Amino acid sequence: GPLCSILVKQFGCRFAVMLGGLLSGLGMVSSSFCKSISQLYLTAGLIAGLGSCFSFQAGVTALGYYFVRWQTLANAMASTGVSLGFTLWPLLSQYLLEEMGWRNTFLIFGGILLNCCVCGAIMRPVGSLPQSPKPGGEPGSRAEEAQLLNGASAPHSMLQQHTTRTTCLQVLQKYLAFDIFCQNKGYQVYTIGVTWMMMGFALPHVYLVPYAIHNGVEEHRAALLISVIGLINIFIRPLTGLLSGHRIFTGRRIYLFSLAVLLCGLSNFICIISAEFSVLILYCVIVSIAMSGIGALVFQVLMDVVEMDRFSSALGLFTVLESITLLIGPPLTG
Secondary structure (H helix, E strand, O other): OHHHHHHHHHHOHHHHHHHHHHHHHHHHHHHOOOOOHHHHHHHHHHHHHHHHHHHHHHHHHHHHHHOOOOHHHHHHHHHHHHHHHHHHHHHHHHHHHHHHHHHHHHHHHHHHHOHHHHHHHOOOOOOOOOOOOOOOHHHHHHHHHHHHHOOOOHHHHHHHHHHHHHHHHHHHHHHHOHHHHHHOHHHHHHHHHHHHHHHHHOHHHHHHHHHHHHOOOOHHHHHHHHHHHHHHHHHHHHHHHHHHOOHHHOOOHHHHHHHHHHHHHHHHHHHHHOOOHHHHHHHHHHHHHHHHHHHHHHHHHHHHHOOHHHHHHHHHHHHHHHHHHHHHHHHHHO
16 A cells, blocks of 8 residues: 555556556466465465555556546446456356366466556556645755765764654655544544444455355355356446436535445345345345445545545555455454
C-alpha cells in the first residue's frame, strides 16, 4: 500500500501498473522452478503479491482521475474483473493442474499476468497534481545538505537527528495518510469499519467448498459454488454502479454500502438452516448480491470522503489496515 503510493506519486499510475504486471509475471514464472513451500512463499507470495498490489491500487487510483460523471459506474465495471476472475480462475486452475501439472500451470499464469504490462502501457498518462511549496522548507534543507557535505561538526548532531525525525514523520503523513486519518472523521470511521468487516468478508471463499464437501456435497458441485458467486457478481456489479450513480444517491452511497454489508453478514445464517446443495446455491445468490454492492462501492465511497489529490495515500493506509484483518481472519476462525 504505502510503497505503491510512493510509486504513484513519483512516477504515475501507468508506471506502477506496468511494474506490478512485471513483478506478478516474474513471481509466477519463478514459482514453476521452486522445490519447496518456503520458496513458493517468496515467489508466489511476496513477489507476485507485491506486483498484484501495485497493479490493483494504481488502477483504482487512475479511475478517480479518468472519470468524474460516470465514476461510480467505472468503479463497478472495473471491479467486475474481480468477479470474472472468481468465476474462471478456479475452473482454469483445475483444468491446467490435471492436464499440464503445477509447474506448467504457474508458467501459464505468469504469462497471463504479464498482460498487466500491456494494460498499463495503453493507460493514458495522468498529469501530476501541483504540490504546494512548503514555506522555508527548501532553503533550510539545502543549507543542511551543504553542512553535511562540508562535514558538520558534533554540535549539529542534535539538530540533524531532529531533522531526520521530522522528515520521517512528514514522509509517513504524506504517503500513509496519518494526518487524514486523524483529521477526517469520515475517513477514520469508514476505514475502521471496513477493516473490521474484512475480517470475515473472505471467509465464504475459504470455507464454503470444504463445508459443502464435509456435508456430503460432491467435490465438483462444491467447487461450482464459488463460480456461481463470481458469475452473479459479473452482472450485479454494473447494475449496482448504475443505481448508485443516480443523483438521488449522491452523498448517500455510504448507506447503500452499509446495507450491502448488513446483508452480507446476515446471509451467513442461511448455512445454519441446511447444508444441502440447493440451500447453498440460495446462499451463494444472496451473498453474491451483497458482495456485488460492497465490491462496487467500497472504493467509490472512499473517493467520496477523501479529496482526489490525497486519494492514493489514503488508499495506501486503507489497504494496509484491511489487509491485516483479511490475513488474520481465516486463522482466527480455525
